[in-house]
Amino acid sequence: MNDNKNLALHNSYLTLPKCFYERIEPTPVSDPTLIYFNENLAKKLNLEFLCYDKSLITNYFSGNKLPDNCKSLSQAYAGHQFGNFTMLGDGRAILLGEQIDIHDNLYDIQLKGSGRTSYSRGGDGRATLSSMLREYIMSESMYHLNIPTTRSLAVINSGESVYRESHNQGGVLTRIASSHIRVGTFEYGKHFCTKNDFKKFIDYVINRHFPDLLNEKLAYLELIRLIMRNQIDLIVNWNRVGFIHGVMNTDNMSISGETIDYGPCAFINDYNPNTTFSSIDHNGRYAFGNQHKIAYWNLTVFAGTLLDYIDNDKNRAIELVQDILNQFPIQYSIKWHDMMFKKLGIETPIDEDKNLIEKLLSLMQNHKADYTNTFAALTLNKSNNDSLSESDGFMDWKNKWKQRIKNNENSYKIMQRNNPLYIPRNYLIESALTNCVNGNNKEFDGLLKIMSETYNYELDNHELQISPDGFDDHYKTFCGT
Template sequence: MTAFEPLPSVAGGPAGSWPNRFAGLGGDFFTELPARGLPYPHWVATSPACAALLGWPADWANDAALQVLSGNAVWPGMRPLASVYSGHQFGVWAGQLGDGRALLLGEVDTPAGPQELQLKGAGLTPYSRMGDGRAVLRSSIREFLCSEAMHALGIPSTRALAITGSALPVRRETMETAAVVTRVAPSFIRFGHFEHFAHHGLHEPLGRLAEFFIAQYAPECLDAPLPVAALLEKVVRQTAELVAQWQAVGFCHGVMNTDNMSMLGLTIDYGPFGFLDGFDPGHVCNHSDHQGRYAYARQPNVAFWNLHALAQALLPLLPGEGEGAGEPLLAALEVYRSAFPAALMRRLRAKLGLLAEREEDQALSDDLLRLLAAHRIDFTIAFRRLSAISTDPAQDGTNEALRDLFLDREAFDAWAGRYRARLAAEQSRDAERQARMRATNPAVVLRNHLAEGAIRQAQAGDFGEVTRLLKVLQRPFDEPVSAADADFPPDWAQHLEVSCSS
């Protein structure tokens, strides 16, 4: 790569000194370099909720901020850097990867703890491989909206502060325009950071990374007999909870490579993601995933596979050698086998409005999902309508909106009879249960056609729909003002495709 001049520093800024704990790990972990900014940038959208997380004032998005978040300048104290990592992509070792289009700017101290800011799409880095280091407006809008939507759903996620855009042309399948997303998270460290050093036999920096991560993000592991094994168990539990939340809301990640798995249990790297419309356990949201490795129903097992890869990377840090050396890590991995189904069942009970735990709940929820799959019934709408179901025989007419979704009415009626009996067994009160269910089963998720509508308007120069949709997605459990936001997808949405270039 060609050397670049340091970026100009602009005065002020909404934060202080921009500390960077990750940079303290040393040069084995990153390359320090300036961004390659966007020419003549403009604001596309900002997230007031994310800015509030950072403790920034309402008027933070000024001209200086536009230049900084477009990669044209820095605030004093920022040290842009790209980190190196490796990983398995579609189950195959991919070798060295790294931040090919992302730059870490530094940290903001907030009441919730330090938050890192990262630019995505700010130009070439030493880890760009054959890429151009850019992000396009289309994929940037999708990541921005989904990052904030997932947070509003209560699902751990990286956040998105802003999108800036430019007329700079970028080629993907067609010619598009460039954009930069500002992402926010306590840490962007991934499974792949550990895999990188383990694969190359670099055990000293591997140990340094583990010590750093435990000290900064998992200090409770320090007092364990084997802190590395305790760390793995923590990551196993966090990942199990995260994937259970994905499954419960019908979210498909689309590219669950080990380099896209967060050590903090966050949803990270929104590329070819999607939310289920008609319920299909075999749904593959990534048009590039020709083998269906990351299909919706396979996500829990893929997460377990990825955790095995992380355990293998941590193995050199355990004392001793030989066949039994890895037993503590295997024991930590085994936690997933019970933690994931328990986490998923908790969420399914909540979606069904059940308070008590009963043995028949598993069959009740499984049978409903089978009915949804058999009829390809809309996942989000079905559970939202279930939230209004009444157990009062005099109110049976209010249940027709749900019943009408099913072609096999008798099969649904049989299931609904079991469900009502289950509610009666715990003396469920309709009004209280319905309120709980409406706070669990969203009315609105970021369906592909909603994102596509915002993208098409933005590509025509109108960013109003991005801002409007953001406001709707930040209140997903409320009935939206526009009924179309919560309605069935239009016919043309069946032909939308997202791929790894998205």
């Protein structure tokens, strides 16, 4: 059997003007070893045949062997990083192509850590094994938390050393995404391509990712509305589980509304909207409670790239776009409150219920209560035996809340669907990564398994719900580039 015939990748990106990409192949690695392969994801992608050939997996997803007729490329994009515009691009990632899944949806298959490209900006084009394992476990955890995300198909130990302040084992990740197009790709098109080439790109995005807009008279305007909706839904979901992305630059905002790039991300333990863990976020720009504001900022940048194509009268174009962007805080507030009502099991909310949310969050912040455990305890109708649950203010709040939901038999079912029992806690992630890099996968496997059942309230593994005192006080995350 021809081992390539089932991996017949498309690459529609090659239909775009050449300013948007570089045709390039991965740089082979010296001694690849398969560490993880996501068989369930492979089956969904119509790649089940790979599950039976470890050698083929290792060669394909290390970049040492390309499928027949594969026309790989790296994508060009720009971006605002911490508010400053810069030229970027896939400096260590190469898009192999697109695969049709079992539901006839098209997904990108990209190798990350696969060698230098024209966009490497002096970098080595490689990645550490630890950072690729982090993305694997974080993205799969987010998937099981029911949050839109890119996914991870494989992690390969490259057998080579990568220097990041010290020598590390190298790794290559296979990332799956419905799109790798970012707000920063639109910025690149506007600033570095011709107006005609950029229009071809915008039309490509609509045709591939938003085909319902093809017959819309104001398709470019509606594109802003749809991408804004996707981003609001995503940020609300992040808030639901206490996720902090850590580096919400415009090049890390996917137009598909999927979480992308898991470098300095983390989850909050003690509730505080000002929480940030990223070592480079010195001023809290991307703090937990600021993420929706940054999403809005990024969307204004995105909308600005389309003004020339919305109306010949620039003032009129700005007016039309501003009308859409002005809806952001309103829509975000509605969806955020709806999410919080579900976390509290309130099925038919009234205005007064907003006071319940605000009071609870205030109490949680004052008592440094664990975000995940507080809502899990409410769902389980038990006490956490912490300073919050023993306080008079919380007891008073809880009595009012119980009165509010007492006649609704669906309340606890709603809460179970929206409040995870487990998150990939920071100390668990660090311990699992350290051991996995050193050849012991037990903790990593255990964390993957428990995250696949994070809404199973018949499980109650108290050990995994504990966050060690003081661990987060000095905890920092890093980009890994």
